[in-house]
Amino acid sequence: MSNATSRRNLICAAGAALIATAFGTTSFAQQTGPIKIGLLVPLTGPLAAPGIDMVDGFKLYWDQVGNMAGERKVEYVIADTTCNPDQAITQARRLVHQEKVHIMIGPLCGHEGPAVAQVSKETGVPLVMDTAGADSVTKWDRTPTVVRTAVSASQIGHPFGDYLYKELGARNVTFIGQDYTWGHEVTLGMVQTFKELGGKVAKIIWNPIGTKDYGATVASIAPGSDAVVAVVVGADRIRLFEAWFSFGMDKRFKMYGGYWMHQDALPQMDDRAIGMIGNSLHYAAGLDTPANKAFVDAFAKKHRRLPSWFSESAYTASLWTRTAIEQIKGNVEDRAAFLKAMRTSTVQAPRGTLKLDDYDNPIQNVYVTRIQKINHPAVGAVLTNVPIKTYENVSQFWTWKPEEFLKRGPYKR
Amino acid sequence: MKVRSYGVVMALIAIAAALAAPLVADPFWMTLITQIYIYGLLALSVDLLLGHAGLYSLCQASFFAVAAYTTAILQVRYGYPTIVAAPAGLIAGTLLAVLYGSAVRTRGVYFILITIALGYIIWGAVYRWASFTGGDNGITNVPPPSVAGFSIASQTAYYYFVLTVVILCAFGYRILIRSPFGLSLRGIKGSESRMQSLGYRTTMHLYAAFVISGLIASLAGVLYVYYNRFINPVAASFQISVEVSLMAIVGGSGTIVGPFIGAGVFLGLRNWVSSFFELHTAVMGAVFIATVLWAPSGIVGLVERWRPGIGKPKDQP
Numbered sequence: 001m002s003n004a005t006s007r008r009n010l011i012c013a014a015g016a017a018l019i020a021t022a023f024g025t026t027s028f029a030q031q032t033g034p035i036k037i038g039l040l041v042p043l044t045g046p047l048a049a050p051g052i053d054m055v056d057g058f059k060l061y062w063d064q065v066g067n068m069a070g071e072r073k074v075e076y077v078i079a080d081t082t083c084n085p086d087q088a089i090t091q092a093r094r095l096v097h098q099e100k101v102h103i104m105i106g107p108l109c110g111h112e113g114p115a116v117a118q119v120s121k122e123t124g125v126p127l128v129m130d131t132a133g134a135d136s137v138t139k140w141d142r143t144p145t146v147v148r149t150a151v152s153a154s155q156i157g158h159p160f161g162d163y164l165y166k167e168l169g170a171r172n173v174t175f176i177g178q179d180y181t182w183g184h185e186v187t188l189g190m191v192q193t194f195k196e197l198g199g200k201v202a203k204i205i206w207n208p209i210g211t212k213d214y215g216a217t218v219a220s221i222a223p224g225s226d227a228v229v230a231v232v233v234g235a236d237r238i239r240l241f242e243a244w245f246s247f248g249m250d251k252r253f254k255m256y257g258g259y260w261m262h263q264d265a266l267p268q269m270d271d272r273a274i275g276m277i278g279n280s281l282h283y284a285a286g287l288d289t290p291a292n293k294a295f296v297d298a299f300a301k302k303h304r305r306l307p308s309w310f311s312e313s314a315y316t317a318s319l320w321t322r323t324a325i326e327q328i329k330g331n332v333e334d335r336a337a338f339l340k341a342m343r344t345s346t347v348q349a350p351r352g353t354l355k356l357d358d359y360d361n362p363i364q365n366v367y368v369t370r371i372q373k374i375n376h377p378a379v380g381a382v383l384t385n386v387p388i389k390t391y392e393n394v395s396q397f398w399t400w401k402p403e404e405f406l407k408r409g410p411y412k413r
Numbered sequence: 414m415k416v417r418s419y420g421v422v423m424a425l426i427a428i429a430a431a432l433a434a435p436l437v438a439d440p441f442w443m444t445l446i447t448q449i450y451i452y453g454l455l456a457l458s459v460d461l462l463l464g465h466a467g468l469y470s471l472c473q474a475s476f477f478a479v480a481a482y483t484t485a486i487l488q489v490r491y492g493y494p495t496i497v498a499a500p501a502g503l504i505a506g507t508l509l510a511v512l513y514g515s516a517v518r519t520r521g522v523y524f525i526l527i528t529i530a531l532g533y534i535i536w537g538a539v540y541r542w543a544s545f546t547g548g549d550n551g552i553t554n555v556p557p558p559s560v561a562g563f564s565i566a567s568q569t570a571y572y573y574f575v576l577t578v579v580i581l582c583a584f585g586y587r588i589l590i591r592s593p594f595g596l597s598l599r600g601i602k603g604s605e606s607r608m609q610s611l612g613y614r615t616t617m618h619l620y621a622a623f624v625i626s627g628l629i630a631s632l633a634g635v636l637y638v639y640y641n642r643f644i645n646p647v648a649a650s651f652q653i654s655v656e657v658s659l660m661a662i663v664g665g666s667g668t669i670v671g672p673f674i675g676a677g678v679f680l681g682l683r684n685w686v687s688s689f690f691e692l693h694t695a696v697m698g699a700v701f702i703a704t705v706l707w708a709p710s711g712i713v714g715l716v717e718r719w720r721p722g723i724g725k726p727k728d729q730p
Binding site: 089114134180 | 439440441442448543544549550554641642645646647648680683687691693
């Protein structure tokens with residue numbers, strides 16, 4: 001008797017569950033549930049440190065807004081991509097299929113970008129592309145469900161070529177570039193604008209990521225160079241810094257950082273960096289605006305260090321995503337509306353005012369910075385990048401027409 | 414006889430479980446299992462040389478990547494259909510093995526070194542020849558395979574396709590290693606000079622094994638590119654060659670199921686454990702150390718210790 005009842009109950013329950021799945025209107029069921037966001041970053045591997053910077057920036061933002069967007073709760077899942085495209089693809093598929101995220105943010109490594117965009121394309125889940133900066137993603141190889149909130153590589157290179165010629169007065173320059181896509185695009189972006197103004201490239205020295213010894217590099221700088229420009233990433237930034245001074249090159253050449261002394265690397269450098277030009281970048285922790293001050297103070301208070309551009313990037317990607325979610329009143333199930341809101345909204349980020357161009361890349365300021373030692377109340381004496389020149393509202397196409405740029409093709413060594 | 418029927422029963426259970434997997438597993442697990450089959454096939458190609466011929470090849474990723482790149486480039490850049498692109502990938506990878514097979518003139522540590530160097534040539538080429546291979550960004554948007562208007566677009570369909578290929582390969586492989594040819598490979602592994610004195614042209618045997626291994630790796634490469642719809646120089650990297658060797662060793666070298674089990678452990682740890690444990694690489698390290706210390710013949714060897722005769726050719730001691 002009791003057995004029969006329990007079986008009947010079970011059948012009833014199963015039937016009810018089936019009916020609920022079949023008829024439960026998606027809008028009702030999902031509108032009330034939380035919004036799930038997947039963050040794809042490397043937490044292990046060669047770029048783990050910037051990856052953790054991104055996680056910290058990301059969490060800081062969602063903490064500040066109480067994990068709410070469009071009157072819905074926001075839950076996030078962080079997936080470790082290990083800076084390997086294979087792993088990035090599998091993890092992106094995990095976020096979509098298993099975690100059922102509504103939106104993906106990330107990844108970090110340039111070559112992971114196209115891989116994750118592929119998953120966005122096949123599943124339709126919007127991807128807010130963060131620090132991965134491959135030019136092609138917003139130029140030749142665009143995906144309708146992908147928008148970029150950080151930067152494309154050559155976007156920060158073009159202004160520096162201009163600065164190098166006009167403000168620094170360099171005419172014959174040796175470039176030290178990192179030998180992979182991001183390095184090529186940043187370096188050759190600089191070379192392009194510098195040469196168009198009439199500058200001469202004495203030499204370009206390419207080093208693979210993870211070059212152990214920069215002695216050979218600094219020794220092969222072309223003798224007549226009136227400036228040397230560095231585009232380096234990861235631990236190579238520190239190795240170049242050490243080699244530069246220990247070989248006494250600082251007495252023979254003028255060295256400028258095109259993409260070099262980022263905030264996450266500065267603690268491993270020292271006071272010899274003071275006064276050098278550190279970067280040409282869309283963000284600098286020393287930027288003197290109320291929005292940035294608030295961000296830097298909050299970050300420094302929590303983590304006892306200043307934010308790098310990776311932190312700001314993940315913070316702003318979250319801010320932008322939330323702005324769009326608010327605009328569509330939390331209805332992230334409507335992917336087209338979400339993407340439209342991302343594409344049309346203007347965001348007041350720590351790094352300045354941002355808006356997407358017609359090719360889904362932000363139009364933003366680029367700051368040429370000098371390294372200075374400042375006293376931050378939460379961190380104490382600390383080296384940081386302070387802007388000395390601002391290029392306002394820089395497009396990824398610089399001053400060229402988009403069609404002209406697209407026709408010219410990608411920067412390749 | 415009893416042992417043999419036990420093995421057959423186990424194989425049937427495994428195949429039945431694999432066939433039923435899409436009914437219970439969610440899409441993420443299906444992609445992961447598909448990936449495990451593909452990497453298991455690549456690990457199997459390593460193990461033909463490692464477990465049977467006693468050669469430690471570290472350029473398997475080259476055949477894998479060349480096959481995958483050829484298929485991807487033909488499909489995406491030149492718009493050739495699968496019926497052309499997939500066989501072309503297989504042929505390109507195998508031709509590379511025919512060329513690289515000259516490495517079998519060396520033995521031991523020299524063989525390892527030369528295969529590392531050969532592997533780096535392919536990695537360097539796909540990385541640097543950006544106008545043709547897409548460089549770091551790789552090649553995206555590889556379409557799902559379709560032959561004569563019949564497209565394998567859904568994940569489940571592709572899963573069954575990969576499963577079929579893997580089962581057929583496993584049977585072919587079984588026939589191969591149980592043939593006189595397989596026996597002579599193990600003879601060379603045991604004592605090459607004795608095989609030579611018995612009149613075997615050992616280098617030709619090893620060369621043939623190397624080319625067959627390259628063919629299996631190429632097949633894995635073609636399956637991979639249609640699975641991932643994306644290829645990038647990491648696929649040709651030294652890291653992949655090492656990882657698949659580890660898969661074969663952890664699973665059980667010299668067996669057929671071993672490399673697949675190893676691939677399952679390896680990819681499972683990396684993709685699943687990483688979702689809830691940040692130090693997943695440390696877990697992986699611990700597994701390798703434990704394998705080396707307590708299970709030198711891999712997970713299959715561990716199972717065999719209490720149930721002899723699984724997945725092991727009979728002529729082995």
